[in-house]
Amino acid sequence: MSRASDRAYAGIRSMILSGELPAGASLGEEALAERCGVSRTPVRDALRRLEAELLVKRNEAQRSFVADWTLGDVADAFELRAMLEGHAARRAAERMDDATLQRLRACNQTIFEAIRPQQPDITGFIEGNRGFHSIILEASGSRRLTSLLATLIEQPVIWRTAHHYGREALRRSHSEHDELLSAFTRRDGAWAEAVMTGHIRRAFHAYADAHQGLATFDMARSA
Amino acid sequence: MSRASDRAYAGIRSMILSGELPAGASLGEEALAERCGVSRTPVRDALRRLEAELLVKRNEAQRSFVADWTLGDVADAFELRAMLEGHAARRAAERMDDATLQRLRACNQTIFEAIRPQQPDITGFIEGNRGFHSIILEASGSRRLTSLLATLIEQPVIWRTAHHYGREALRRSHSEHDELLSAFTRRDGAWAEAVMTGHIRRAFHAYADAHQGLATFDMARSA
DNA sequence: CGGTGCTATATTGTATACAAATGGCTGGGG
């Protein structure tokens, strides 16, 4: 989208995610406009988008606040993402063509390169990971599914999670992608779905472990 | 939301759904503003919302058009709805309390009253149906799930479908709700999910039959 | 005659001014 509108969106979003604007903080349009160096119009636009992503909530009087995400909310999002992205993997497997398969292999190879060194390239890993998942989404051939998942994939959550990954967690992620590739190669939708579901749910537990120290957190019960 | 913004939203939406604005038609903000009797600002707001619902699409130059919904797109939406609402039913069953159960029973009784007469009260049926499903959604205890489904439940599609229902289709819908109630009473999540999934998929086929005359349309393949 | 680049025009993005509404604060009454 346009410059000012994007600046407002990116600005507010990063303020929220960095904690500069803590959970529950009031989000006055005027104040945000000044902080972002734009007028209220693009700020309103940005707030609407952030509201759709549930990063911002509005009270009954249309006033905006930073949404407070409990671990349960994150679990909720991951659970739905696991289900939807599992479904996407199944559909992708059933529709897979060789060209797409090649792209996926290349993408996972990039990830491998990124995590091979002693000091893994986390940014590269995230980039490759995003590419891998978005190719699958595209291959699933459902625009609806893509649009639903867009609001569910909280890039910052992924980012924070990946930075807590150890080397063997990164490798494990890579090898799960490999298993997905096997399922895709055989056009085995059920297999692909199972692997993908597990892949996402593992990511959730990595997040939960790192952030709340609840090693035994029960996703199913809390979600 | 506010008056003018809602008027624009409702106006544009109904123009699209009534066919007054055919698929592919250009949606200039100025023109829409005039037709709705408001200024461009609320029209922009409305277009963003409609875009999120995939009723409106924008090209690379930010121009808006009426999205063309093929039967495949509708099938796509129904398939996802079946999955998500099935999931909601499972969760609701696992969390069901007696008060909610009572509300659901009352709601389904209302539906029964609406469809009993020779000339069924379709509006009453739709109203009751919406209430029934929204209670389940609420009982599922996942705000995310609710927000995802909101974009998926195209009220107008439901409306058009219900008007094509014969009396026995209405009764069937009612009795499927009854079966859901049984599953909820036993707190049997898997049962509830199965019934709900079937319930939604049946609705899709009723839609497909009525609108395209493709009695044997294969949801799984086209979706 | 076809292609490329420029210009005119239509359309969207942004800013600002103004209107409406909500919430809090203050002052008076019970």
Added chain:
DNA sequence: CCCCAGCCATTTGTATACAATATAGCACCG
């Protein structure tokens, strides 16, 4: 001392004017 009511301040919603940008048509050059 507490509570209620009315007013004021703050905040959001809407309209409109202006700026930026993309498209289409036309003219000119190859």
